[in-house]
Each structure stands twice: as structure tokens, then as C-alpha cells.
Amino acid sequence: MVRVIVNGKEVHVPEGETILTALKKAGDAVPTLCFFGHMYREASCRMCLVELSNGKLVPACAYPVSDGLEVRTDTPRVREARRTVVEFILSIHRIRCWSCPRKGGNCELLKLATAYWVEGIPMCSSCPLYGKNCLVVKGEPCLGPITLAGCSDPCPSNGSPCIGCRGPVTRKDVLEAAAQFYVSNSVELRDVLEVASMFWEGLPNYDALKASLEDAFKKALGGDAD
Amino acid sequence: MRLARVEEVDRVFGHLELEVLKDDGEVKAFFKVTHGARFIELTVNGRLYWEVPYIASRICGACSIAHYVASIRAVEHALGLDAGEWVEDFRDAVNMVQIAQNHLVHLAFLALPDYVGVQGLSDLKSRARRLVVNSMKLNTACLKVIRLIAGRIVNPNMLGVGGLLRRPFKGPLLKAADYLRECEGLAREVVDEALTLLKVPELKDLANNCVAVKPRKIYLTTGDEILTSAGLSFKPSNYREHLEEVQPEYSNSKAVALNGAPVHVGARARYELLRNYLRDLNVPEVDLSNPFSNLIIKAAEIPYCITAAREILEDLARRTTDTIVDPLRDGGEGEGVGVVEAPRGLLIHHYIVSGKRIMNANIITPTEINARHIEVSAKALTESLISNGQPLNAGELQRKLTMLVRAYDPCLPCAVHVSVVRGRMHA
Structure with missing residues (x-):
């Protein structure tokens, strides 16, 4: 057994185990995405970064414990690093929340993004309306696909469409995919912009957003494949 | 000569000023709304019809449900939709819980400190701790029911145009009814204690002219007819023939007159006109020509609303509904007026719909209607407190005028939903 100090608390774990085991024993959870027990431990997502006493940031799921190791899980550096990690992951994530099986409160990425203040995931990720109940599928100009998530969706869960009060997603590829989704359910750009104008017209980037939405719809109507 | 000027009334929603002058031997009162204009009627213009209730409910945070229901009913009347009895009852129940909560906040937190002789809620808590704590509990319970x-x-x-947007489940309805049943005893206790503290001053205002919505079923349910104290009744769609809106130069809000005379709405008006629709509303002896009696009737309405809402919810849980709508439909052409009894009285929403869009909107809020009547009451109050043209006690007059305004409970953010733009009045 070796002695590990987690956030000032002493725990004893068997030699050869990782920091994550010590953290679990100490009851200080860190977020993990790619860690799957014995199946996969390549430390590729870097979500579980922790800070050692020498100032190094190491992945908890792969770093072996040693006697007297001091670990801190919630320092400004750790938070900043994890935030960057979420941003990186999100930047390569193919955002199609409206057709994702994890939508409706099961999205790990959304939870992390909310916890580390990273924006860019659309409302659909937490919307509880699936399949034929989806308001866009019903042909309504619900702004869910292009509105930022994080409001715990009171409108869709009560059956009324999202009116975009939380602000727009500005990533071009998301807008294009959303336009595709709108077009395939015969929702018109005019209606979407009409609903969007209530909260977004005053935004400094509204003109740019409108232009990209128009482009995205044009592209979607032109039949360009996703 | 200026007799009194109340510059800022605290413990009301919004900003106002009350000035009483003596001009040519006659006392004149001016109810000046100094709250900035909000242009909700202009915002609504040109919007999709299903969006309008969401926007209109933002007129008031305190009584958003009343605005929401009135707006929905106006759009429904314009499009010729019928939501059905179940949905109408459901809306009534939600509105009643909101009325109870709203009255409670006004009575216990805003008005009562005046009658106990303290400055505000924190002082009231040291004098009547039990009342304040129970009121807060009751307030939380009512909000919980609304959320549920x-x-x-x-x-x-979830109250959409034409029906409900989400299928209401039996469980939450019964759970809400249970919450309300638990509240009933508490409400009666709070109101009894408040009424013992509430010793209203004697006053008679001369013009006792009032209007209220004739309820569909029992007291405080929605309806499609407006009753007046002159024995007149008219359809909401004819409101313009009877109620006249004018924009006083000194105020940011409009003022409404019924056939040229000042008119009041609210709990006092409801009790005066709708006694026949009552079912066990225990009101102590009141002089209805006294504007302060508004508070007593408000107090009595709290337990009534909670009981009535509970009965409606229990009844609704027994009847099932299939009503559920898709919010966006084809629209249509038409003009509709929706009226509802908001906590502060008669609320009118009037829309002209063309296609899917609202072409014109006119909203009359209870505070606008009360505006001229507050002036009448303030005049009567001042006359009772002056002799030989001088106030007997300037401080007392000021205090009583403030109390009078609070007894009417004006909601100024509602009242200023539209104002004069470049000298032209927008409907």
C-alpha cells in the first residue's frame, strides 16, 4: 500500500494502481470520457487531468501512484486545462444533436460543457422530444437546433417550440447541418428567422448569423449532401 | 396650490407619483405614472399568432398567467377556435392559484405594514412573525403548484392557443390538488390573522362605478360578458363602445373611463357585481364604497381561490381530455377580444389576426382602468382631511394617500405597456 494525498486528504491504495483509484477512494470524482476500466486506458481524452505538487498536469486514469504523491483535483490550472480539453473535443465533434441517441439528458459532453462554461452545443441535446414528437419533425420553426443548450428546456418539455432566448449557436457546420434538418422537414428559412428575430435581432453578430443561415439553407436546398 | 405630493410610493410594482392640488376652490388629484414606456403592443404587431401569448405574458411578471390566458382567448376568438371546457377549466384553476399568490404577496408583504404601523416587511416580521412566516410558506406552496x-x-x-401543448397527466393534477388541500388551513390562518391587523380607515368615494367579467361558472372563472354596476352588460367585442381610453398629458399610461365616468376594477368590483356567483366566500362586513375595502375582499379571496382551484383540479383529474394542439396551424382572418379577471381586475386583450400574423393589438390593463378612480378616491380622501383649504396634518395626508394607492395595488409596468409616440397615440 502507498500513501497518496488527495486535496489534503490521506488515502492508502495498492501499489501499481492509478491516481483515479486513489481519487475514487477519497471520494473526489473527476470527469472521465475515454476511461473504460480494463478495456481502454490510453488516456486520450485528457478530461481527467489533475495537478501534482510539482505543478505537472497528468491524466489521473493512467498515472501510477507512488508513495507520498500529492494530487489536487480542483485548481484554477486544472479547470482551465479541462475547459480547453472540452473545447478541443467539441471542435471535432460532429454535432447532430437532433438525431443523437444520447439526447434528452444523457449527453456526457453537454454536462461537461455546462460544468466548464463552454458553449456551442445546441438545445436539442437536452430536449426530451424524440422522433415524431420532435417539433421540427412536425414542421414547426423550433429554434432548438440552432440555440445554445443549458436552460433545462422548459419550453420543449411543455410542448412549445424553442424561441431562442439563450442565444444562437454560431458554428458554421452546425448551422449547415441544422439547415439540412430544417429543410428535410420542410421548415422555411423565413419562419425560422421570424422566430429568431425576437431575441436575436439586437445581437451584434446578428447580420453575420443571418447571412450564414441563409447560406446554409441555400446549400441545403441545393441538395448538397451532409 | 399644492396640498400634497407623494413622489415615490414604495411597496408597489413600478414608479408613480400622486399630486393633489387646489385649484379655484376645487381639489384635484393627479395620478401620474412615471414608469418608462414599454411598447408591448408595438412589439406584438406583425408577430406570428402563437408567439403572441408568450410575448404578452411578459407584460407582467406578477400576473403573467392572467395576461397569458387573456391573450390566448383573444387569439382563439379571432381565429374561431374553441379550446373546450376541460382546457378552460384548467386555465381557470391555474389563474386562481396565481390570484391567491398575488393577493397574498400584496396583502401580507406590501399593504399590511401600513396598518401595523411599521416601515416594511422586515419590521413586520418582528411584530407578526407567525403571519410573515406562514405567508411565505403559502406563497412557496402556490408557486410550487403553478410550476407543477x-x-x-x-x-x-403549456397553455397553448386552441388547447394545451402538453398532455396533462392525472398524477400532477392530483398532486397539485393535495398541495392545495394542505394550503387551505394555512391560508385561513394567515387571512384571519391579517384581518385582525387590518383596521381600514373610514372613507367614502363618490363615484362607485365598477366593471367585472361575468363568470362562466363560479366566481373568478373566465367568461365572455362584462357586467357593470349600472346594470349594463356587454360583450367583450363591444368594449370600445363603453370603455374609452384617453392619454392624460401628465401620465405615461392611459386612463380608461366607462361611458365618460371613472370606473374601478379589482376585488371590490368583483364582490359588488358577482356576489351571485359566490360559493362560500367568507367576507366580513365591509362598506363597499370605501376603497380600502379592496384589501379585505382580497384577503377573503385567498382561501376561496385555493379551495376553488383544488376542487377544479380534482374534477379535472376525473375527466380526461384528448385536447392537445400543434402550435403552428394555418391561421385565419379575424378580430378577437379576450377578457379575464386578473388579480387586479378586468384585463382586456384585443387582436386583429390576418393569416398567421397579428396585425393590430390593443391591451387594457386593470391599472389603466383604475387610474382615474384612484384620482377620485384621492380627492375624496383629501377633502375629508382638510379644513379651510389647508391640510389639518400634512404628514398624515401624505401617509393616507400612500396607503390609498397601495390599497388599489396598481401595477405600473402593466399600465405603461404602450404610450404616446411622436405625439400620436398607438392603439
């Missing part, structure tokens, strides 16, 4: 059955505490969003 309507989706959200403020600006709820």
Missing part, C-alpha cells in the same frame, strides 16, 4: 401544473412559475408555456 403549468410548467413554469413565471410566464408558463
